[in-house]
Amino acid sequence: MAAITRLAKRASFVSSLATRTLTSSQVNAPPHAAATFRRFPPRDNPSKRCVQWVFLGCPGVGKGTYASRLSNLLAVPHIATGDLVRDELASSGPFSSKLSDIVNQGQLVSDEIIISLLSKRLGAGEAKGELGFILDGFPRTIKQAEILEGVTDIDLVINLKLREDVLLEKCLGRRICNQCGGNFNVASIDIKAENGSPGIIMAPLLPPVNCMSKLITRSDDTEAVVKERLRIYHEMTQPVEEFYRSRGKLLEFNLPGGIPESWPKLLQVLNLDDCEDKRSAAA
Numbered sequence: 618m619a620a621i622t623r624l625a626k627r628a629s630f631v632s633s634l635a636t637r638t639l640t641s642s643q644v645n646a647p648p649h650a651a652a653t654f655r656r657f658p659p660r661d662n663p664s665k666r667c668v669q670w671v672f673l674g675c676p677g678v679g680k681g682t683y684a685s686r687l688s689n690l691l692a693v694p695h696i697a698t699g700d701l702v703r704d705e706l707a708s709s710g711p712f713s714s715k716l717s718d719i720v721n722q723g724q725l726v727s728d729e730i731i732i733s734l735l736s737k738r739l740g741a742g743e744a745k746g747e748l749g750f751i752l753d754g755f756p757r758t759i760k761q762a763e764i765l766e767g768v769t770d771i772d773l774v775i776n777l778k779l780r781e782d783v784l785l786e787k788c789l790g791r792r793i794c795n796q797c798g799g800n801f802n803v804a805s806i807d808i809k810a811e812n813g814s815p816g817i818i819m820a821p822l823l824p825p826v827n828c829m830s831k832l833i834t835r836s837d838d839t840e841a842v843v844k845e846r847l848r849i850y851h852e853m854t855q856p857v858e859e860f861y862r863s864r865g866k867l868l869e870f871n872l873p874g875g876i877p878e879s880w881p882k883l884l885q886v887l888n889l890d891d892c893e894d895k896r897s898a899a900a
């Protein structure tokens with residue numbers, strides 16, 4: 618398949634990226650974290666500040682939020698295949714006419730199309746000198762995971778987890794500014810602890826005043842479509858968690874709340890430090 622051949626060309630790019638092993642005790646990871654996983658920069662060549670990470674997790678869990686924050690912190694691109702699909706839909710690219718119904722019904726785009734879109738994006742990045750990435754929304758099937766594993770050595774797969782009733786509320790509360798592209802959420806989650814399950818509080822992530830009148834809702838964020846996307850996640854993507862777990866690459870991360878609680882904890886688990894965050898907190 619031509620698209621896969623193009624992705625396979627990534628092998629030369631990724632094989633040049635050294636990795637080092639980080640054990641869960643070194644990163645102070647919770648007991649459910651994978652025993653070992655790898656991250657950049659490599660000790661033997663710190664000039665290659667590259668990570669190749671994947672974010673897994675149900676729709677609405679916050680993959681985009683945390684992948685984008687980590688991409689800023691680690692200076693690697695955040696590549697969301699959902700964004701590639703939406704860009705293709707908005708263009709008159711070769712796949713746009715096929716995609717709209719699939720996405721609006723919450724179904725997965727074919728492996729061939731998604732690999733072609735991703736391969737194009739990775740190729741463009743390579744031409745600009747990109748040396749790593751944080752993938753969000755890919756792989757979503759075992760076949761995609763096998764193809765990716767065949768051409769790269771993914772360092773780490775972060776599996777974000779949140780209870781399902783919260784996922785639904787978060788998807789329904791999601792808003793996007795159609796001018797600046799910013800992602801916001803108007804849902805205010807306040808679930809009390811019950812029957813041994815912990816409570817969870819997530820404040821809304823409100824837009825600045827100048828985005829207020831420009832907010833739009835994704836066409837696939839309706840209740841029926843979100844439920845279908847969750848069903849498809851369990852059927853098609855959950856096996857991908859096991860794929861990476863069995864390779865010692867999966868880091869399970871239960872979100873304890875909104876960004877103020879979750880971000881520092883995620884950084885701690887990853888043994889990373891956000892100096893910018895500390896500076897703004899101290900200001």
Ligand code: AMP
Pocket residue numbers: 676698699700702719720723724725726727728731753754755756757758761837846
């Ligand atoms: P997302 O923004 O990640 O929720 O993705 C939006 C939609 O794009 C999904 O519901 C799928 O239709 C499509 N999509 C994104 N990534 C993939 C993928 N890796 N495989 C198949 N379809 C995808």
